[in-house]
Amino acid sequence: MAVTKRTSSNVLLDTALKNFYSAAEEMGLEEGLVEILSRAERKLCVSIPVTMDDGTVKVFDGYRVQYSTALGPAKGGLRFHPDVTMEECEALAGLMAWKCSLAGIPYGGGKGGVACNPLELSPAEKERITRTFAARIEPLVGAWTDVPAPDVNTGGQEMVWLMDTISKMRGRLEPAIFTGKPISLWGSKGRTQATGRGVATCVRELLKAAGKDVKGSSAIVQGFGNVGTYCALTLVEMGAKVVAISDITGGYYCPDGLDIQKAFEYVTNHPKHLLDGYAQPGLQKMAGEDILYLAADVLCPCALEGAINGKNGAKIQAKFIVEGANGPITPEGDAALPKDILVVPDFLANSGGVVGSYFEWVQDLGGFFWSEEEYNQKLLTLMADNFWRVWNYAKEHKVTMRRAAFLVAIKRVADAVKMRGVFL
Ligand SMILES: NC(=O)C1=CN([C@@H]2O[C@H](COP(=O)(O)OP(=O)(O)OC[C@H]3O[C@@H](n4cnc5c(N)ncnc54)[C@H](O)[C@@H]3O)[C@@H](O)[C@H]2O)C=CC1
């Protein structure tokens, strides 16, 4: 009996499924496992009624998907964005399953979010949405069942509201259910910076693998939020020149190198954490998309999915792409890229975030906290080791790094499913 392949009108889910099926075929994965691993284990859709500041009631849609728990509790972020759908969450939850597997940490994959526009919400409205969402997904979350974390438009404050609501509902403190919390409330030193630092570490190792030095190289960073800012700051610390950055307000280009520390301070103090109005000598403002097509050694797409696609892939001039965002290149984009471009795939490059979350969870469970030096040393060693594991596998099997990462990751999850006998 041949497998009936799932498809989706959601680009991200369709991409995730295509990548999974073609890797599964290449590794000769047995049909039963293909069927199991091409579906999420559990999908929860909730409605979130909220009284807005003007007294009206609005109902938002929220989601939490547990794609796989074969290797451990479901793990992955919560996104607040108008485009959040069940399909998007399923795709991102699947990616989390492969990410945790590839990183060698004891987690499955999950993802969730709320379809809302945080730019249009007051802090009080955001708090009410977050707390009601927490109450509605309460049956799923737990330190040994499902451990959410920040993603697009969520951060430490949202994690505290979530933790506090669940703790009140259960009548006991539940710090290990959410990661990405502030340091003062059971968070970990280093977690905020972890994803971006990990992306920059992959840039450094990739350049090393190609016989080049990160020092003196030039980089473009798309998206100037959590991942993009710390990626850019770390690249500068490593001696690279960041020539262009962008966010939803547009592109900011300076051929001699941007003052990333200054731009970081600007967005930190901006009421909506945006680059709008940022200025420095030699700065050229341009359309956000156009920074993708500038000449530079490395391009780090750290915004949203689908940034590089069949329509614009051929225009990329950078020689190396390190994917900070989840799914920034569609399969059509991959095919359209100039042939000599090397790509480090998302679920390797941005795994510093979930590895950092794992360290936070370990500290919360033990109630004993590490120094930032210890955290970074463990994180960056693991990131570099994982980079080389995938690089060497790709060379040995003559495949792209994306395909190599899928083959390694799927095998670990499939072996766990087989050993646990989940499909009796
Ligand atoms: N925060 C984390 O620890 C992790 C995040 N990721 C992924 O990284 C990506 C970014 O996440 P965060 O930095 O956490 O989100 P964020 O909300 O902190 O920042 C997103 C940034 O992208 C910008 N942006 C959105 N659309 C854009 C566009 N069309 N062009 C240019 N900029 C645009 C926003 O203005 C903002 O600066 C997402 O794909 C997320 O899933 C992956 C691993 C971990």
Ligand SMILES: O=C(O)CCC(=O)C(=O)O
């Ligand atoms: O820190 C985590 O648990 C997950 C972060 C995340 O959502 C991701 O890696 O895409």
